[in-house]
Amino acid sequence: MIFQDYFQYFDIWDAIESGLYYAIVGFYFLIFAYFLLMRFRTSKKYYWLYFSLLFLFLAAGRVFFIVYYFYAPELEGTMSGLELVGLMMTLYRFATFFTWMGIACLMGVFVTLILPPHAENGTSETGLKKFLRKKNVKITLKICLIVIPIIVGILALVLSDALFMDPDLKDNYGLSIQLITVFGYPAGRFVLNIILLPLMVLVIPFLFVYLALKTFGVLRRSYALNAIGFFIYFSGRAAQGLLETFGFPHVRAILPPLLILLSLLIIVIANNYEQLR
Numbered sequence: 001m002i003f004q005d006y007f008q009y010f011d012i013w014d015a016i017e018s019g020l021y022y023a024i025v026g027f028y029f030l031i032f033a034y035f036l037l038m039r040f041r042t043s044k045k046y047y048w049l050y051f052s053l054l055f056l057f058l059a060a061g062r063v064f065f066i067v068y069y070f071y072a073p074e075l076e077g078t079m080s081g082l083e084l085v086g087l088m089m090t091l092y093r094f095a096t097f098f099t100w101m102g103i104a105c106l107m108g109v110f111v112t113l114i115l116p117p118h119a120e121n122g123t124s125e126t127g128l129k130k131f132l133r134k135k136n137v138k139i140t141l142k143i144c145l146i147v148i149p150i151i152v153g154i155l156a157l158v159l160s161d162a163l164f165m166d167p168d169l170k171d172n173y174g175l176s177i178q179l180i181t182v183f184g185y186p187a188g189r190f191v192l193n194i195i196l197l198p199l200m201v202l203v204i205p206f207l208f209v210y211l212a213l214k215t216f217g218v219l220r221r222s223y224a225l226n227a228i229g230f231f232i233y234f235s236g237r238a239a240q241g242l243l244e245t246f247g248f249p250h251v252r253a254i255l256p257p258l259l260i261l262l263s264l265l266i267i268v269i270a271n272n273y274e275q276l277r
Contacts (some may be wrong), residue, residue, distance in 0.1 A: 009073050013253040018070045020257035022063060027264050028059035033076030035271070050108030050273070057102035066131030081173035089165060093157050096164075096192065100153030103200050107145040110204060113211065115142060152196060156188070193241065205230040226268030233263035 035052035039045075042137045068091040075084055156164070162180045170177060182190040208227035212220050236259030243252035 006171070007074055008076060013250055017253035017257060018066055020254070020261070021066055025059050025062050025256060025259055027261065027267060028055045028062065030210060031264065032056040032059065034268070037154075047109060047112045048107045048131055050112065054102050054109065057098045057105060061095045061102065064091050064098065068092050068095060082175065085165070085169060085175060088169065089161050091129075092164065096156040097153040100149045100156065100192075103197075103256035104149035104153070104164050106201060106204055107149055109143075110141040111145050113207060130147060131163035142154060149263070152192065156192065159188060201230075201234060205234070222270050225266055228272055229263045229264075229266035232259055232266065236263060238261040247256050 032055040033054050035048050035055070039048035040052055057153055068088055072084070072088045075087070079087075097159060108206055160180075162177055164186050165177065165179055166186065167181065167184065169175075170179060180187040185194075205227045208223045208230065212223035215223060236256045239259060240252065240256035243249075243256065
């Protein structure tokens with residue numbers, strides 16, 4: 001078969017999947033440059049700065065994931081199993097770290113939308129809305145929502161391999177490490193991917209839906225398309241994990257990256273309105 005003379009595990013479906021993720025990384029960099037140079041540079045709004053840095057960090061994380069999944073296993077035989085696993089876990093840690101730095105930027109987008117810096121206290125506001133408009137409360141809430149993902153990313157760098165290592169990785173290389181798992185899934189990954197990640201990211205598309213319902217015209221179209229784009233993006237990420245867990249390697253190689261590419265296209269269209277500068 002093709003690739004067999006050069007690779008141990010890399011096959012045609014890996015080539016297709018990795019190629020699609022290369023396209024995604026390139027798209028990430030283009031979106032980063034567009035939002036930074038065309039939006040933030042002209043408007044000086046932190047919303048666009050957070051939006052641009054989001055895609056820069058996602059690109060960095062995806063590069064580490066590409067090496068982790070597709071190329072690091074090919075080094076088997078050139079180093080000991082312990083060294084190879086150590087390299088792969090380092091790649092996974094940095095990929096997770098940069099992903100959570102992206103989530104920190106996503107939280108920056110979130111707090112900018114719900115607590116805009118130019119908003120003033122309204123005399124008619126009462127209850128929770130009035131409390132959130134207080135300057136000290138706004139600053140504290142913004143700092144907390146942005147710092148929490150950063151702390152999670154740092155913990156992913158420093159916590160034990162026993163919390164994050166894939167059991168298949170341990171078995172394939174005969175390591176004696178005692179893994180900490182939840183339902184057979186690494187406990188650290190379970191907390192990050194099943195608990196914390198949905199809590200942090202699912203608020204974004206629902207926030208855009210809420211804003212679309214409260215606005216009109218260009219803003220409504222922009223917010224609605226952003227909501228659709230982020231729903232599709234997170235669906236693609238979720239499909240990637242589910243298909244990896246339950247098999248279907250051919251579908252996994254094509255469907256998730258295509259969904260992510262579609263979502264990025266929709267997000268670019270959603271934010272390509274001159275009135276939003």
